[in-house]
Amino acid sequence: MSDNSNQFLDALEQMQGVEVGNIVNVEALDVEDGQITVGVENAGVEGVITKREFTSDRNADLRDLVKPGDTFEALVLRRAGGDKENGEFFFSVTRLKEREAYKELEKVYEDGQTVEGTVTGAVRGGLLVDVGTRGFLPASLISNRYVSDLKPYIGKKMNLKITEIDPNKNRLILSRKDLIEKEREEAFENVANQLVVGDTVEGKVSRLTNFGAFIDVGGVDGLVHISEISYKHIDKPSDVLKAGQDVKVKVIGIDNDRNRISLSIKQTLPSPFEEATSGLTEGDIIEGEVKTLTSFGAFVEVTDGIQGLVHVSEISNKHVEKPSDVLKVGDKVKVKVLNIDPSDRRISLSIKQADPNAKSEAPRRNADSSVDKYMNDNDNGFALGDIVGDQLKDND
Numbered sequence: 001m002s003d004n005s006n007q008f009l010d011a012l013e014q015m016q017g018v019e020v021g022n023i024v025n026v027e028a029l030d031v032e033d034g035q036i037t038v039g040v041e042n043a044g045v046e047g048v049i050t051k052r053e054f055t056s057d058r059n060a061d062l063r064d065l066v067k068p069g070d071t072f073e074a075l076v077l078r079r080a081g082g083d084k085e086n087g088e089f090f091f092s093v094t095r096l097k098e099r100e101a102y103k104e105l106e107k108v109y110e111d112g113q114t115v116e117g118t119v120t121g122a123v124r125g126g127l128l129v130d131v132g133t134r135g136f137l138p139a140s141l142i143s144n145r146y147v148s149d150l151k152p153y154i155g156k157k158m159n160l161k162i163t164e165i166d167p168n169k170n171r172l173i174l175s176r177k178d179l180i181e182k183e184r185e186e187a188f189e190n191v192a193n194q195l196v197v198g199d200t201v202e203g204k205v206s207r208l209t210n211f212g213a214f215i216d217v218g219g220v221d222g223l224v225h226i227s228e229i230s231y232k233h234i235d236k237p238s239d240v241l242k243a244g245q246d247v248k249v250k251v252i253g254i255d256n257d258r259n260r261i262s263l264s265i266k267q268t269l270p271s272p273f274e275e276a277t278s279g280l281t282e283g284d285i286i287e288g289e290v291k292t293l294t295s296f297g298a299f300v301e302v303t304d305g306i307q308g309l310v311h312v313s314e315i316s317n318k319h320v321e322k323p324s325d326v327l328k329v330g331d332k333v334k335v336k337v338l339n340i341d342p343s344d345r346r347i348s349l350s351i352k353q354a355d356p357n358a359k360s361e362a363p364r365r366n367a368d369s370s371v372d373k374y375m376n377d378n379d380n381g382f383a384l385g386d387i388v389g390d391q392l393k394d395n396d
Contacts, residue, residue, distance in 0.1 A: 047076075073093075114161055141163070297311040333351055
């Protein structure tokens with residue numbers, strides 16, 4: 001048999017060896033905008049690679065990416081229809097890359113590692129991410145909080161965890177939420193170790209809700225409940241705060257089990273009591289109005305909305321059985337400030353000590369003990385029941 005006959009038989013064998021699913025070396029013969037005509041090296045087989053089977057970039061021009069004579073590997077997809085004498089095939093470069101990418105991604109998945117991807121688009125329910133092949137990032141797994149607008153993520157690079165992979169179905173599900181939760185736990189531990197309940201720190205409003213404001217303190221969000229924003233009543237946090245605003249907050253709670261930090265804005269500010277009594281000093285003699293009478297004393301308003309207690313033993317140098325025996329609601333009286341307690345928001349007053357010329361009666365036994373009982377650190381002041389009870393007695 002001649003050499004030419006042998007070469008023909010060899011070529012025929014090689015041509016018959018090109019099967020669907022094979023990976024072959026091809027050479028670009030002609031490049032158009034929508035497809036590339038290629039020939040399988042040393043096989044005498046030609047075929048076509050469409051634009052979508054060469055690149056995932058829909059805006060790309062194939063003539064900028066490939067030149068006649070370029071060689072590369074391609075996956076044999078299927079035979080072309082019709083009666084082509086050369087048995088034309090369709091090839092794919094993108095699917096070959098996907099196959100190789102899946103092999104690497106399966107190893108990443110098995111090892112529990114992360115993969116970096118670039119968001120290429122937003123679809124209903126999530127994001128499309130390029131990680132060597134196309135993966136899907138569900139909206140519910142983008143963050144540890146609800147994400148309503150997906151568009152800002154397009155074009156961004158992010159580290160992701162693979163939650164599901166199936167090469168046969170081209171199924172690749174990704175998650176960013178798992179990594180955020182882990183980072184949050186690590187960040188919380190780092191920040192919580194530096195904070196102590198009672199600390200006052202600087203923070204920035206990260207987001208607002210109907211029930212409060214989340215404040216970024218060193219990379220971790222703490223919650224200022226709506227009741228801790230201001231001493232005044234507010235309907236919603238957005239009435240007084242805005243995202244990005246710098247604020248001073250006090251740490252009022254750290255929950256290591258639930259990774260939560262509770263904060264307060266109002267406790268960094270003077271309370272209404274402190275503001276109202278800022279002009280008062282122990283020893284001052286001022287005029288006030290009797291607002292309430294009880295069995296143990298009289299409550300006198302000494303400044304707008306702020307009342308102090310005149311214990312029954314401090315009403316007069318003479319013995320007083322009941323405050324109502326010598327006082328009535330609405331009376332204007334002079335009182336001496338005996339004590340101001342900001343922590344308990346109590347003011348102790350005296351009528352008898354406001355009159356330096358008044359003569360003292362012999363002290364009654366146990367009178368001082370009554371005062372001590374009222375001033376005891378464990379006493380929380382008067383109760384509403386005391387006042388109501390006394391009023392009921394008077395009505396009787």
